[in-house]
Amino acid sequence: MSKLPLEGYRVLEWGLWIAAPTASMMLGDLGADVIKIEHRVTGDPSRGLDAGYGSKTGRQSLYEGFNRNKRGITLDLSKPQAKTVISKLVQTADVFITNFRQSVADRSGLDYETLSKINPKLIYAVITGYGSKGPEADIRAFDGLAQGRSALAMQAIPEGPVWVRPALGDTVAGINAAFGIVTALLVRQRDGKGQKVETSLLSSLMFQQTSNLALHFIGSIPVAPIPRTRPTNVMLNMYRCADGKWINLYMPEADRFWPNFCKAMGIEHLRDDPRFKDIWVRAQNSEALVSVLDPIFASKPRHEWIRILKEHGCVIDIINDYADLPGDPQVIANNYLPEFDHPNYGRIKYPPMPVEFSATPGQLRRPAPEFGQHTEEVLLEVGFSWEEIAAFKEQKVI
Known part of the structure; x- marks a missing residue:
């Protein structure tokens, strides 16, 4: 059986919600060993979104959708002992992905400067809200805010701004980050050097609107939402x-x-x-x-x-x-809603892997990890003993 495209690469994801998890999920789909690092108490907030919508099923659908093909560990980064764990993880990693703000990364000791000293060949990918420079480089940013900042929210309907669902900015930024990571890995293979890779919700959403921006800035052609009842072309x-x-x-x-x-x-x-x-x-x-x-x-x-x-x-x-997608003949023929036997939910449909490879196709190998499911397994792999792991538990590091 052929190896998966990214088999043998290890990716550490310290992220939350959608942007960073999208990037690491795409790498995981292609065979990378993705280890998701969550806070030992609060975890990724996307785990609780279903309940926020009033769901009584107990499922974590958003979390499940963006965290397949990963292993999961928990860690309290405020504990001094956590630095030892991070150091050993980074020594074994090829890629580190985050969408935490720079001030949070600095405070947690997970900034590029710190981690690149531990592993100079590390590819460090960060997804910011509005870029790493400027007066608002470190503010909290979410998909809906970036849609407004990028002018996308003004392009949907003539009546005024609306959010374009579902989480377009987060997802596109994650895709761009995955593209940047794979490119950086190719550069490392050629030059032997690690580097920092950066994208943002703002730049990604602006790039997504290249056709409109080209018309506006290059052609000086006004671009505005078109009412369905007054189109420029009825056909x-x-x-x-x-x-x-x-x-x-x-x-x-x-x-x-x-x-x-x-x-x-x-x-x-x-x-x-x-x-x-x-x-x-x-x-x-x-x-x-x-x-x-x-x-x-x-x-x-x-x-x-x-x-x-x-x-x-x-x-x-x-x-x-x-509701129409499962019956669409093209969706069926191309397996764009792959099914998987989930240990808790039964047989469920997942979103597709958007890129196919004829010789080394990606695989849906595992569901999203339960909270802290692989902590002991991963720590053993990077060289900690059972005694050390027990001590970490007692000290509430993991």
Whole structure:
């Protein structure tokens, strides 16, 4: 059996919520030995999110979703003895990932300068809120705040700012961190040097909006949310069908498709109407045209419109809700909701591994760790004796 892509690499994650856990999860999916370090009392706060939503199941779904393929240990970093544990862990590690603020890392002795002295070849990855420089470099930042700071929250709907769920900034920053880590590992293989890798929620969300930022800053083209009832292109829009399901039209080359679209929709009499004859005048009169199209789409169920529009060569697709994903033929065929036999929850679906490898595919090997589940196991691996571990427990270090 082929080795996993990152098999043999050890990753220490000192993170919480989503950003850092995303990065380490992606590395874990590809075979890295990820060890998650949690506070011995409070742990990762994402463990309690389900209860905050009123769930009575006892599950930790957010924590489970971002912490698969990891082992977990607990440690009280305020105890002097914890430094010995950290030192031995770092000596054996290739990567250290955190999304704690710099002041917290300094106070805990887990800053880059300290850890790189223990292991000069260490790749140290940090995910900040708004970057490591500037007057607000060390403030608390969360996904929703970064969406506002990056201007993303202003791009969703014309009525005003809204958060784009689910945790887009945290997840994208985690992906960027994983990319940076793997790149740094390649550099280390070439040059033999460790280094610090940094990304932020702000930079990640700004990069995610490259198309809009390019239009705004390079093309001086105004960019603003587009109302569904007043689109710039009625064939680049979404419509509700008779069964309450939505259909997605995506034809940016609108004039090319306009004649066939008119035929499919039964509006051939509007094809050469001066208000709608080309993309420019349709944009000026889009509200009137949407008011024509909305009741037509509402007259048939979505599957009928899918068939009709495809027969006429239109570029369209369905709009899924989460409940639709398990039955989507593409999700099924590509195993984008892999199932796993969880020891506590039974057979459950996980989010997908977004990158596939033909020769060395990733694997869903283990569920998220129980609180402190692997503490003794990991400490034994890095050279502590049972007597030392017992002493750590008595001293409330672990």
